[in-house]
Amino acid sequence: MGKIKKSALIGMLFAAIVGVSVCWGVSYFIDHINGNTKAQIEARKRANEAADKTTEELNKAAQWYNDELNKCK
Numbered sequence: 143m144g145k146i147k148k149s150a151l152i153g154m155l156f157a158a159i160v161g162v163s164v165c166w167g168v169s170y171f172i173d174h175i176n177g178n179t180k181a182q183i184e185a186r187k188r189a190n191e192a193a194d195k196t197t198e199e200l201n202k203a204a205q206w207y208n209d210e211l212n213k214c215k
Contacts, residue, residue: 173179177186 174182177183
């Protein structure tokens with residue numbers, strides 16, 4: 143087996159770095175598309191909390207409305 147040239151070694155190292163970078167980029171892109179980034183998870187969490195609070199308030203308002211209607215009967 144012969145001696146590996148310096149340029150070939152640099153080329154292989156460069157190819158490995160590019161390969162890892164491409165794999166990381168594709169992985170990040172897939173996470174972004176699927177909604178799995180930190181910001182998207184946090185936004186979904188806050189939206190769910192707001193929806194839960196809204197549901198509670200609407201249920202309270204509906205109960206008050208039903209109580210008022212029952213007073214008129």
